[in-house]
Amino acid sequence: MEVNLVEEGFKFMVLGMSIVFLFLILLIVAMNIMSKIVHRYFPEPQAAQTPSSPVQEGGDKLKKVAAIAAAIHHNKSK
Amino acid sequence: MKTLMIKLLLALSLFGAVSATASEAHTVAAHSVPAVQEKAYESHSVGHMLVNFAKSTGVYAILNPDPNELSSVGKPMNDFHKGWGRVIMILIAFLLFYLAIAKGFEPLLLLPIGFGGLLANIPVANIAGAHGFLGVIYQMGLANEFFPIVIFMGVGAMTDFGPLLSNPKTALLGGAAQFGIFGTLVGAVALTQYTDMVDFTLKQASAISIIGGADGPTSIYIATKLAPELLGAIAVASYSYMALVPIIQPPIMKALTNDKERKIKMTTLRHVSRMEKLIFPVMVLVLAILVLPDSTPLIGAFAFGNFLKESGVVERLSDTLQNALINITTIFLGLGVGSKLAADQFLVGDTLAILALGLIAFSVGTAAGVLMAKLMNLFPGHKINPLIGSAGVSAVPMAARVSNKVGMEYDRSNMLLMHAMGPNVAGVIGSAVAAGVMISIFA
Numbered sequence: 001m002e003v004n005l006v007e008e009g010f011k012f013m014v015l016g017m018s019i020v021f022l023f024l025i026l027l028i029v030a031m032n033i034m035s036k037i038v039h040r041y042f043p044e045p046q047a048a049q050t051p052s053s054p055v056q057e058g059g060d061k062l063k064k065v066a067a068i069a070a071a072i073h074h075n076k077s078k
Numbered sequence: 079m080k081t082l083m084i085k086l087l088l089a090l091s092l093f094g095a096v097s098a099t100a101s102e103a104h105t106v107a108a109h110s111v112p113a114v115q116e117k118a119y120e121s122h123s124v125g126h127m128l129v130n131f132a133k134s135t136g137v138y139a140i141l142n143p144d145p146n147e148l149s150s151v152g153k154p155m156n157d158f159h160k161g162w163g164r165v166i167m168i169l170i171a172f173l174l175f176y177l178a179i180a181k182g183f184e185p186l187l188l189l190p191i192g193f194g195g196l197l198a199n200i201p202v203a204n205i206a207g208a209h210g211f212l213g214v215i216y217q218m219g220l221a222n223e224f225f226p227i228v229i230f231m232g233v234g235a236m237t238d239f240g241p242l243l244s245n246p247k248t249a250l251l252g253g254a255a256q257f258g259i260f261g262t263l264v265g266a267v268a269l270t271q272y273t274d275m276v277d278f279t280l281k282q283a284s285a286i287s288i289i290g291g292a293d294g295p296t297s298i299y300i301a302t303k304l305a306p307e308l309l310g311a312i313a314v315a316s317y318s319y320m321a322l323v324p325i326i327q328p329p330i331m332k333a334l335t336n337d338k339e340r341k342i343k344m345t346t347l348r349h350v351s352r353m354e355k356l357i358f359p360v361m362v363l364v365l366a367i368l369v370l371p372d373s374t375p376l377i378g379a380f381a382f383g384n385f386l387k388e389s390g391v392v393e394r395l396s397d398t399l400q401n402a403l404i405n406i407t408t409i410f411l412g413l414g415v416g417s418k419l420a421a422d423q424f425l426v427g428d429t430l431a432i433l434a435l436g437l438i439a440f441s442v443g444t445a446a447g448v449l450m451a452k453l454m455n456l457f458p459g460h461k462i463n464p465l466i467g468s469a470g471v472s473a474v475p476m477a478a479r480v481s482n483k484v485g486m487e488y489d490r491s492n493m494l495l496m497h498a499m500g501p502n503v504a505g506v507i508g509s510a511v512a513a514g515v516m517i518s519i520f521a
Contacts, residue, residue, distance in 0.1 A: 005267035013260035
């Protein structure tokens, strides 16, 4: 039996592209739902870390400023 | 006297029986493995031995091909493939060395493939034959599609899905780029149907078109499954074009976009929590199980590698997958693919058609990704820079780097790399799904 190859090729294309897109669209939906659930029920220690880290950084900065000021003062007083 | 005679007769009959069974065993052995039948050593003059030695040299074998020699798959070969064809293939192996070393084209794979090709074309030694070591490597891990799967585990362990998770809709770009695969499939069968240049079956056309997915292990996986006779050409085309991404893609990307689109700045990516990254590989696998179980060998291996990495508790295993295991497998995979570069399998008209179709597949995939990004910009929501569309072909992370580089050409401050990684890793999943579709069609 003779098969029209080009016709078969087009069938493959329609089937293949629709399944690839179907899969990825499902994946996008699942990703969105998953991240909502994760953010809702597992808010991560990050939420707690974020406010604390600037304070630490601020403290570090103050220390640096103090160190620099001390160094300048030390140089000047020489 | 009489007893003596009987004893003698008994002894004789016993001896006869033993020798009969022995000779039977001998003939059986000789029938099954004729090559093992040992010749009695004959004494020759020095001159005669020198002539015999000269006849066993490579020069003699190339100039006077052995009429009884069979190819590594046990088919008769013509004299060209036994003689000068091998010389040409060895020169092609040298060309691959040059491209890998001097030009930096995917050296990790092209060097083992090139050297495998060199070894496979040595006359007399039959290294790629069933009992040669390349043949053994091929049987061990390529004929049963094992090595590409191991590579996929390693790739999974090296992939970070963070950029995709923070901007999920870019996954569509990775889907659009798979159009390169199916578009080329139609092209390949159309060539077969309407011209006399090539004669590909549907399986062969499918195996060739998967080059458009720009994913080496997937190409090798599908080629060994659907058209092992074309494996050498498909693997070489696939890895060569992956190396050529920075040359092939930019002109297409520039031709399909205008200046304003190329300067689109994308919103910064949100932070992705560890929990999301940990759930993601399992989620992809569950989806694959539900929608397309035929894709699970590839996606399952990929998810396994990624899960080990994101779990954070098996640093040693994840490290082995990313380094030791993938390196060992790459050596074997390269040599095994190289064994298919024997002259009788590579120096055929089909190879040129495969190289040409592979290039088309690659370009169409790139173009489809860019056009998809432009299509998505017609809808409301955050705008997407179409330059990241080209990263939908899965050559990770080369394609994403190219998007970044082209973007920087037009706006120094526009960093697209992380945005392009999203479609890039989605492209890996997309081409694995496309491969699953092909497998399910021919199952």
